Amino acid sequence: MIIVHDILQARENIAKYIHKTPILHSSQLSEICGNEMYFKSEHLQKTGSFKIRGATNKVLQAVQREATYITAASSGNHGQAVAYIANQLGVPATIVVPVDAKESKLNAIKAYGGQIEKCGTTSAERLPRAKKLATEHNGWFIPPYDDPLIMAGQGTIGLEILEQLDHVDVVVVPIGGGGLISGILTAIKQTKPKVKVIGVEPETANDTYLSLKNKKITAIPGTTTIADGLRTSQPGSMTFPVLQKFLDDLVLVSEEEIKRAQFLVMERMKQLIEPSSAVTVAAAMNGKLGVQNKNVVCVLSGGNVDIGK
Numbered sequence: 001m002i003i004v005h006d007i008l009q010a011r012e013n014i015a016k017y018i019h020k021t022p023i024l025h026s027s028q029l030s031e032i033c034g035n036e037m038y039f040k041s042e043h044l045q046k047t048g049s050f051k052i053r054g055a056t057n058k059v060l061q062a063v064q065r066e067a068t069y070i071t072a073a074s075s076g077n078h079g080q081a082v083a084y085i086a087n088q089l090g091v092p093a094t095i096v097v098p099v100d101a102k103e104s105k106l107n108a109i110k111a112y113g114g115q116i117e118k119c120g121t122t123s124a125e126r127l128p129r130a131k132k133l134a135t136e137h138n139g140w141f142i143p144p145y146d147d148p149l150i151m152a153g154q155g156t157i158g159l160e161i162l163e164q165l166d167h168v169d170v171v172v173v174p175i176g177g178g179g180l181i182s183g184i185l186t187a188i189k190q191t192k193p194k195v196k197v198i199g200v201e202p203e204t205a206n207d208t209y210l211s212l213k214n215k216k217i218t219a220i221p222g223t224t225t226i227a228d229g230l231r232t233s234q235p236g237s238m239t240f241p242v243l244q245k246f247l248d249d250l251v252l253v254s255e256e257e258i259k260r261a262q263f264l265v266m267e268r269m270k271q272l273i274e275p276s277s278a279v280t281v282a283a284a285m286n287g288k289l290g291v292q293n294k295n296v297v298c299v300l301s302g303g304n305v306d307i308g309k
């Protein structure tokens with residue numbers, strides 16, 4: 001398991017490549033949610049999501065160990081983050097994407113200097129392809145969440161929240177594969193254990209909810225939730241034990257609740273967030289956090305959305 005020291009190290013490693021994102025406050029959302037509502041704004045992060053934190057921590061190590069080539073398997077935020085940081089560090093990157101990936105996502109990867117390789121429609125097809133490409137070219141495959149350096153990189157968000165805000169009671173975090181929340185849990189529970197951390201999943205992508213209930217990693221069939229960053233079918237083997245040890249609560253939100261939350265944040269706060277971020281706001285708006293009049297920080301994990309053409 002990672003420890004807070006790994007996260008402090010990650011913070012030092014990645015400092016000059018990422019933004020320390022602001023924490024926004026909203027009086028209107030505070031009123032609606034019945035808590036003082038703060039928002040850790042990773043939608044304003046480089047490449048539009050927090051994924052750049054873990055990716056940078058990992059790719060830096062690859063480069064130090066003389067990797068001359070980087071691969072990843074993701075058409076989403078992780079793929080964009082890896083393409084961006086590899087390019088910054090002067091190493092070629094190939095991102096393996098599904099054959100039906102959206103043009104806008106491919107364009108973002110290309111704009112960050114990444115090469116595109118199309119392969120299949122499932123991650124079961126893309127992962128081996130990306131790993132094989134890496135081995136063939138003296139390269140490193142960069143996993144999206146189940147990796148100590150990735151988890152430590154995402155955990156830097158937890159340290160920043162505790163520093164930026166004095167009286168935090170609850171931190172609310174979306175759960176996909178669990179890299180983001182396992183890093184944040186480690187940072188918070190090993191420094192200020194009284195701060196509660198609550199995870200959120202879409203009802204239709206409740207693999208971590210089921211895994212915690214069954215006390216073992218449990219996979220679900222594919223899902224089509226609009227929160228496309230949370231579509232993983234099971235938690236990671238390294239991330240899951242961290243959740244089992246530290247997580248205070250996990251709540252589920254419906255597709256309708258996610259859409260309403262995303263819209264409300266745009267309307268009231270003028271912030272463009274993606275559905276994977278909106279799950280945290282949805283949980284707060286619908287009274288699912290089980291607290292009132294507390295200082296709540298929702299992690300807005302990303303802002304990459306397709307707004308027509």
Ligand SMILES: *Cc1c(COP(=O)(O)O)cnc(C)c1O
Nearest residue numbers: 176177178179180229276301302
């Ligand atoms: C990847 C991602 C998540 C989920 O992160 P995990 O580390 O997979 O749990 C949440 N929100 C956004 C915007 C993401 O890109």
